[in-house]
Amino acid sequence: LLNFGIGLACGWALGLPWLAATAFAGAFYVSSSVIVAKSIVDNRLAANAETPSALGVIVFEDMFMAVFLAAFAGVAVGGTGTQSLGGSLATTVLFVVGLLLLAHILRRPLGTLLGRVEDELLGVFLFFWLIALAAAAQALAISEAVGAFLAGVVVAGTDAKPRVERIIVP
DSSP states (O other), X not given: OHHHHHHHHHHHHTTOOHHHHHHHHHHHHHHHHHHHHHHHHHTTOTTSTTHHHXXXXXXXXXXXXXXXXXXXXXXXXXXXXXXXXXXXXXXXXXXXXXXXXXXXXXXXXXXXXXXXXXXXXXXXXXXXXXXHHHHHHHHTXXXXXXXXXXXXXXXXXXXXHHHHHHHHOO
């Protein structure tokens, strides 16, 4: 709330109209996630006790941005139906909740499957999974970044996460 409020105040102080000031506030809000993540990596703080809490805040901010972008797109377009504010929010929430539910249901079978395939095939599957969820999100007029983020969330919930990291990071 503090970062978003500061961003909104800065946008208004710059004389931006309310829609542009809101976009500025969203950009200002999410910038803290990037700073925290970069600090954790650069200062090698991943093993610290407070790191999981900081990463939890980052994940919350990312989920907030998914809803914010959907709402903002609905307002900015000024459309009706699925492009309206309510339609955009409903579509985004259903997409996110549906994928999180799917991740919970498929956690064990997906982890088993990912643990059994060869590294090359796993890499191909992960690339396909990322592109498929990004495309699904885009088809629903949701940011493809939300789909890509959720693709990672689904895979990160499996037992294959360490192997996936080993393959994907390089």
